[in-house]
Every structure is written in structure tokens, then in C-alpha cells.
Amino acid sequence: MADFEPKIVAFACNWCTYAAADLAGTSRIQYPPNVYIVRLMCSGMINPDYVLRAFEEGADGVIVSGCHYTDCHYIDGPVKCDAMFAKVKKLVHILGLEDERLRREMISTSEGTVFARVVQEFVDQLKKLGPSPFKVRMETVV
């Protein structure tokens, strides 16, 4: 398990979290390179299948991240995102996945350090959990 490097898919909104990730980069803040960022216009456009599909394609953990409630470029994106997240959380729970593999964050543009810290924490947590159970299907069958 020591050499296990988790794969993380982060759904990041264009206006806040993606910019925060960019800020973390330009500020040369060190964080693990395990995260694959998918840029979206708003966290409110994420639907449950995005998350399920990420797990299906072999992600060990998924971060859904966007603006804070009052910062949204489209007024109520985070509220929609919360509703979607609650739904997908129940679905992956029934599927038998550990609840810790799914993370909802709100990271604003200026919070590059927060982004780096979240990724670091998540990688440490996933290393403890080990590979996603859905990976077995990927490796043995395909």
C-alpha cells in the first residue's frame, strides 16, 4: 500500500476554485500532483453522473468544488451543487463506497493555499483508504 498513488478528480468552477488552483501554481505552493482538474463554468452545472463517471473511470476520490455561497458568478450555483452533492453522496453510500472518497469544498479565488491544503489532506486520507473498489473491475475485466 505504501507505493499507492491515488487518482483524484476535482470538478472546479471556472470563477473560483480553478482560479485558486491557478493561484496555488503561480505562487509555487507545493502540493501532490495526484489531482486531475476538470474546469467547469459553474459548480451548479455538475450532475450526479459526472461524479459516478469519474469513479467508473478509476478515480480514487472526487472533489466537487466551487465558489462560496455569496460569490457565485451565476447567483445560486452552490445551492444547486449542494442539492446534487447530497444526492450523489447517498448514491455512492448505497453502492458501498466509503463516504470519505467524496468531498465537497468551497474555495474562492484568493484561497490558493486552501486548495493546496485540501489536496494534501485528501491524498493523505485516500492513501489510508487504499484504491477504490471500482478499480478492481477496471483492471481484471478490461
Added chain:
Amino acid sequence: MNLGDIIQETKAYYCLECGKCTSVCPVARYDPSFSPRAIIEDALLGFEDELVFNQKLFSCLTCYTCQQLCPADVDFPMFIQKARAIAQDNGQHGIYAHSGQLQSLARLMTSPSIKQRRLEWLSDRYRISDDSDVLFWVGCTPYFEPIFEDIEFRALDITEASLKILNFLGIEPKLLPDEKCCGHDVLWTGDVETFKKLAEHNTKLIKEAGVKKIIFSCPEGYRTFKLDYPNYGFDVDCELQHISEFLAEKIEKGEAKFNRIEKKVTYQDPCRLGRHLGVYDAPRKVLESIPGIEFVEMEHSRWDSICCGTSAFTNCDSYSNMIRTERLSEATSTGAQTIITSCPKCQTHFRCAMVDKGEEKRPTSQIEVLDLVNLVANAMGD
């Protein structure tokens, strides 16, 4: 399998091009570009690409209305099922409804190392037993619960009502915590590989459970186990029964007694239970044996009943909504207070149509939609 094999298998070469299929097709009534006859014609003329790379292939509801009238007995829905498999091999699939979550869930379930938590809703109000001969197939309802909560559809109500009925009639069923999706939706959207994995798992699980009888509350699972599993070489080797058939049997023996419920109801035949498997009488018998229930038929009932508008969660479009709206107005015009169905998916689609955000698309009249088992469970008292 190529197109030639499918034509042989479904006897599509017998097609007389009479067009009866298109004339009764619920989709063709609203979508002039969709025609079962033209699809078969394309296949017979060898236009494989035109057939496979066309979204119309996924618009079919596979509701079997066409086959009821076909003078040449062409198995058109089966043709669609197999042609979709070719389409899937070519990277084509329909536009999945609900963003494809249900198909994704089925594919995720093929992982052998997951331990589902699908029975967490189970409370000690229901008696279940691990040594029982009778298995109750829970199906997808635990997953439907969060997905459809915003259209006020509690899918687990159906499962709980079914358990209540079984307990009331003295049966303590066995439930399988490891059961997986039966594969209905992935099979009908062309993903045969996933279907086979799920079927293999479920067949093995049921054989290990050593039960003699499986009771379903969902017609789709029932159809898949009864027709599609043997078709693909998976045999569960036990008696299969839908809960309405089970109830009708008990009523015949005089073992089921119901309390009085004053209600005027009508019945929606789910395509999987009615036309696919020919179960028309059992649910009607159950409804008629509940005292106080006034049962009225809709204008289209039994074999020509109108579909709820979408199947296998694919290509749910404005035409689907029109079909649904038509069915709902037909139901309200009978004067019934409640439309009874025995398929969770019919219920999902009707409820969805009634809460549609577009004012002009929404049916003018609202009607209560209930599953047969919910009504029966209410009539059984506490």
C-alpha cells in the same frame, strides 16, 4: 452478431411493409420522422450505417405495441435490442435520461469488490428470514430513492408495501444484500457486456441462496429474469412471480382479505408486465377484489394501453412528454381519482410529467399515481 443475424433471429425478413407497426406506435404518432417500418426497411436493404448511426434507433420505447398487430410476427423490439448492441459496439448510444446515472450505477455495480449498503432502509417492522424458500427481489428501488426525491416519488414505499403484503400473507421472504441491478436498462440500451456480468452475478447468487421462488415488485426485473436471462444462457432455475400474480393466486384461494377503501381507480398496464409477459388479468383481479374500489378502464387498455413514454431511461424527449400527457389526460377523463400501475418506472414518468417546469407542457389535470402494492397494503390495515 451482425445485422444479418438479427434479421434471421427476429424474422424481420417476413416484413410485409404494411405499416401497421408505425400506425400504432406511440412515438410515431407524435414524431413523424420515427417509423418502425422504415427501420426494418433500412435493415432489409442493408443500410447498416444509416440504421446504427441514427438516434431514431434509441427513440423506440420497446413497448411491444407494434408486435401485437404485426401480421408477419416480426419481433421488432427484440430487433431494436440487438441493433442497439451493434450501435453500442460502434460507440453509439442514446441520450441517457437523468444524465446517465442509472446506466453508470449498473456499470459500477459490476465491480466484484464492492459491498453494497442496499438494505439500510430495512426496519424491524418487516419480518424477513434467511432460511425462506421465497426470495423477494428488491431491485433498484434503494437507488431510485435519492435520484427521484425531487419529483416526490418514494421508491422504497413500493418495496416496503410489498414486504408488508408478504408478511401479512404469512410469508417471511429472504432478501439478498448483495443483489445487483438485473441489467434491464443496460441491455435495452445495448450494453450487453455489462448485462452479462450482472446476470452472471445474480444467477450465481440466487443458486447459492437455494430458493424455490422469486417474487418481484418490478415488471422490468421480472421480464429480464424470465425472458432475457434464459436468452443469454443464464438460468436461475426457480419459479418467478410478479407480486400481482402472487396476490391474485392468494385471492383465488380466499387467503387474502381486504378492508374497505372508497376510491375510483384506473389501471395503467406497464409494457413489461402486460404486452411483454401477458399479465393483464392478475392486477385487475386484485383491484376488483378490494371492497369499495370502483375500477374503470381507460380508453386504451390491456394490449393497446399507451406507454408511459420512456423505457430504459433513454431518449426522454418532448415526444415522450406528449405521450405521457396524453395518457394522463386519458386517465383523468375516466373520472378516476387515482391511476394505479404496477411498475415503479411508470410512476416515475407520470410524476415527472406532472411536476414539469414548463407550464405549457404540463398536463392540465393532476391525478394521484400509486403502485398497486401501495393500494393493497393500505387495504390490509395494520
